[in-house]
Amino acid sequence: MKMTKIYEGAHQWVMFGRDENKPDNIIDSNQYIVRTANKCLLLEPGGTELFAPMMAAVLHHAPVEQITDLFASHQDPDVISSLGLWDQALSNAKLHAPALWEGYIRHFGCESIEYVPIPDNGETIKIESVELQIIPAHYLHSPCGFHVYDPVAKILMSGSVGSAFEAAGAPVFVDRFDVHVEKMRYYHQRMMPSNQAKRAWIDKVRNLDIDILAPQHGRMFKGDDVKRFLDWFDSLQVGTGV
């Protein structure tokens, strides 16, 4: 599992991905952690297959007992089907996930972990002194989904938005935006159902100060590429499956 530190301040952000031992037929995904002095938040913990390499990778940054919080942007298996395993490994943890999906996500196994439902209009979660804004991203692509914005690190973990499918071992940051666009187009057009929802999200996100846009699949966007992405997404017609 490749680890990339993407923010280093009083707290840290680390991106995990490009797992070289992943079976070929499951899609590659990015996981993130927010590490504070005594706690660790795991964003998009990933699928069952990914549990062992992911847990092993996290152990480079935090001991098991300090993994106190998990976040799932939506209900899909590549995001959170590992829950049943985290549930047996962590003795004192919370899962922050959409309220709407609680009855669904619990199918993955959630007995010892506390499910903290996120209301439709989002909220703020605190990991020690770090405040994270949970921003609604409904219908992008899930009918109920959320992104995580850290105003100090200026990172937006954007779940499915900005995702692309890459060859194994691809770099973690977009280097040529015009080339990268082609890896995103079909996914966004086919997976995102609503132009109206897209518009509402862009209006909200344009007001945030973002250095890194970090999606769940593919590469992250840095600096000017963040604005390029928002402009591109703004002009894209989505919901093309019908």
Place this chain on the structure above:
Amino acid sequence: MNSQTKSQFIAVASITSELSAVMVVAKEISLAAANAKAIAFRAGDKAKGFQPITDFINELAKETIELVTNINVYALLLYRLTVNEYRRTAAYNRFELVGKLAVGAQYADSMQEPITHARTIMQDCQRQFKRDVTQLLGQLEAVMHHARAARVIAANSRIEASQAGEYLQSLQAVAESVDKAAHTIHDNVQRCRIALSIYRNS
């Protein structure tokens, strides 16, 4: 899923299916008993010896149905236990893998506690499963016992029927159907026991 877990799932699932067949047959016996009672009543003195037998058959059928109902509840618990054991074993195996993959990681040692904990829970599940299987085998033995008793009664019924004059045929048919039903119950329960016996406490 490894082949041992697979066969454990199959063994537990087969109990429910074998027992639902036993239930049908036990209800047949109960019906045969009611039928026999009516015939014996009409036969009057000629079937005097047959009357207490019909009550006995009916009792036996009722008890078998009750036993099987209890066993079914138990089998469901056993199924849940199997699911849980599967889940616990899968987790334990993954945790061990984490231990291997994390060699050299700064906090690798912190995985020891979850690994030990998972192993304990998994072993508890395995022990509980063995205990429950042993108990279930005991309950199945009780059903077999009933089936054997029913066959003895069926044999007696035949003798009594032979003295029932014109009712001979219908009473013999009753004895025949009880015997057949008892035979089926015996076979089905025996299959359950064989499937489970490898998991019992040794």
